[in-house]
Amino acid sequence: MSDTILGIDPGSRKTGYGFVRREGNRIHHLDNGVLQLSARAPLAERLLELHTGLMALIGRHHPTIAALENVYFARNPQSALKLGHARGVALLAAISGGLKVFEYSPAEIKRTVTTTGRAEKGQVQRMVQILLGLPEIAQEDASDALAAAICYCHRTPPERDTSR
């Protein structure tokens, strides 16, 4: 039995994504990257780009699970609002594509990947590279997305997944 998991790290300027396939206890890397949204386009158009981009990726890899960081704080209301726009559209794409959505705290994701909830960004990137055997370190947002996908694999072992 195998599952394809889409990790998403949403943002209103760029959104990281990462696909992994879980087969038994093994995790294989499939794809990762960053959707760069047109910096000069109005927000609504960037959201359409984001939605279209995610739907295309979902169509290509046919994931059944989406994994995202949940957010309980932000620097300020204005940045929370912007992040919320992108996050809402990412969740919509996932659920429209028939994916089951799982959310994890930033500390939970870091702990799964690096064994500490307070890891630095660079440590997460390096551990994601090692765990997935990537030839090089993934871009920061893509790496965060892959970390969320890895977190799902560790938190929901195949035999304990009662969702099917």
Next chain:
Amino acid sequence: MSDTILGIDPGSRKTGYGFVRREGNRIHHLDNGVLQLSARAPLAERLLELHTGLMALIGRHHPTIAALENVYFARNPQSALKLGHARGVALLAAISGGLKVFEYSPAEIKRTVTTTGRAEKGQVQRMVQILLGLPEIAQEDASDALAAAICYCHRTPPERDTSR
């Protein structure tokens, strides 16, 4: 020449909407209401309900313009984040439906409808009722959505609309 304008007042629990048609200098009320999202459903599912609901309304009334309040502050990052999710999905629905999006500050909308930027909620509801000749006062979120649509009509007179 006539335009149909969709006003939206997005929220993650309920989203107000209002449709008006502008013919020359006259504004006619077409429809208004509140999309109540399933209180117990996970956020991602509520966002799908919201998107589906707005797309159905757009399909029914064929608006060409969307008008929304822009938000520059919120009580706290957490409520800004939630609002952002709904607002992002509302913007996506508008732009996917081919609508041109216009945003106005809360004070700008209140000033257009009541002549003061500091009007109370009840005043806005009452003035929206009078301006559109509604048989009764619209629900608060629907009334705010109609107020945004009215704001568009006043701010972009037909002869000055250079978008076509």
